[in-house]
Amino acid sequence: MLKGWREDSGFNPKGDFERLLDEVWSxxxxxVNPEPIQGRNNTIFKQGAEALGxxxxxxxxxxxxxTGCGACQIGCPSGGKNSVDRTFLAKALHTGRVGVYADCRVEDLPHDGARVSSATGRLMEPNAQAPAGGxxxxxxxxxxxxxPIGSPRLLKRAGLAPNEHVGQHLHFHPAxxxxxxxxxxxLHWKGVSQGYYVDAWxxxxxxxxxxxxxxxxxxGLGLPFGPELNAVMADLRKTASAGAMVHDEDTVGVVNAKSISLEFGDGDRRRMLAGLRRCxxxxxxxxxxxxxxxxAGAGVMRDMAQxxxxxxxxxxxxxxxxxxSHPMGTCRTGDDPAESVVDPSGLVWGTDNLHVADASVFPSSLGVNPQITVMACGLMIGAEAAARV
Structure with missing residues (x-):
């Protein structure tokens, strides 16, 4: 993917990006979580995939x-997931040189020409989420x-959008x-929530x-309310679940000030249906x-003909x-100020001291779960910003 980004958009990461990917990985x-905690939801999909070769x-x-408790969607209850708050943020706090101010909503970036002077906004009362000062x-x-939603909106609100590409080119891995x-x-609620994949990249x-x-x-079943839906739900403990995640290419997404518009591409639609059939x-x-x-309307299907x-x-x-779950783009990186929002160091075109470091800088859809790449971009852009202080 990096090779394609370099050739198509001029995305040329600073430094040794592969080393940064390895650093994040570590x-x-x-x-790979051990098989005993994977759960039957994962092993039965593995069984079918292997049968098909x-x-x-x-x-x-x-x-x-x-521990395979299956509660990832509502937050890891055991602390077994090494999320950013437990890794990179914790390491930064332990240096004693970093402060974290929670419940703050940045609303503007006052600037004098190309130079941002401050970030201003409101303090929020954490329980009521009501303004509690500035x-x-x-x-x-x-x-x-x-x-990819908040960054382009703030750039536009602050009057720092360098061109019409801010908020454009939203990708999101539809599934x-x-x-x-x-x-x-x-018992698909027991075991690793996402444990097995089939590579159809x-x-x-x-x-x-x-x-x-x-x-x-x-x-999510696509069935109308009634006896058929109730019968399928009665089989819940005997039901396995999986999905197809599309590497979106021709879908057009735009982040506006108060809305998100999306025109799903015909090619992406066909790829999604192909993935569902294979599943x-x-x-x-x-x-x-x-x-x-x-x-919706496909009903219960009892063989591949159906x-x-x-x-x-x-x-x-x-x-x-x-x-x-994977918004990307909207402040894409490139080497042409007319066709991108930030340069390869994450610096917003037309500014002297404002970088963007999140998945919005991706030039296109990644095609795989993006968190490792997002964190590696953060390390790269953070190092570039620190070197210029």
Whole structure:
């Protein structure tokens, strides 16, 4: 992916970016969790994928202390996940040279021409999230890490958007699910939440096992309220869940001041449906009695003939209950000030001392879970900013 970014957008990371990726990998303690805690939701998908001869493997995760409790969606209750607050932020705090001010909402970046002088905003009462005063922070150099939604909005609000590309080119790895019902208990809420993957990157998608809470499972089934939906929910303990995550290429996303607009691309729609069909095939290869998808109107499908008939490539995106956890782009990096928002050091074009360091600097969709790349970009841009103080 880095090779493509260099060739297509001029994204040329400063320093040894591969070394930074390795540093992040080590810091967050990425490992393959042992099979005994993976849970049947992962092992049965592995079983089906291997029966079909598909390329895949255990997902490597920054959760060396994972106990397989399956509660990732609501926050790790055991502290087994090495999130940034437990790794990079903790290391910074231990130096004694870093202060953290929580519950602050930055609203403006006052500047004199190309130079930002301060960050101003409101203090928020943490429980009520109501304004509790104001603040102003002055510094020689600023790093904006508001994410692909917040960063472009603040740049525009502050009058620091260098061109029309701010807020454009939003990518988000759209994903949708397939659920397979088996004769045996799966108990998909037990075990690693995302444990196994099938590599179909060349086809434009990845398959990944996943678990969701019962309420999200209920609304994601693509079935109308009634007896059929209730019968499928009654099989919950025997149901496995996985999904297709698309490497979006022709979807057009834009972050506006108070909204996000999205026009789903035809190629991305076809890739998503291809991933859902393959996911169903994996479950039938593992012995599923039936599958249900996130496509409204597809119903309960008991063999691949029904899957191919219901999840054909002409299905409208409006019928798919899609989700996303990986926004990217909107302040993309490049070597051309007319075609990008920040230069390869993260410096906003047209400014002297404002960098952006988050997933908004990605020139395009990454195609894989992005957290390692995001953190490596943070290290690179942080080093560039510090060297210029």
């Amino acid at each position: 810091t967050v303690g990425v490992i 598909l390329k895949g493997g255990w997902l490597e995760r920054g959760a060396p202390g994972c 603040f102003e922070v002055k510094a020689k150099r600023f790093v904006l890490s508001g994410g 949708a699910g397939v659920f397979g019902a088996f004769d045996e208990d799966i 060349d086809e434009g998608y990845l398959l990944e096992t996943s678990t969701v809470t019962p309420d999200l499972h209920y609304v 169903a095939e994996v479950y039938f290869a593992a012995g599923a009695r039936y599958v249900v998808s996130s496509v 899957v191919n008939a219901q999840l054909h490539e002409d299905v409208s995106f409006s019928r798919i209950t899609a989700i996303s």
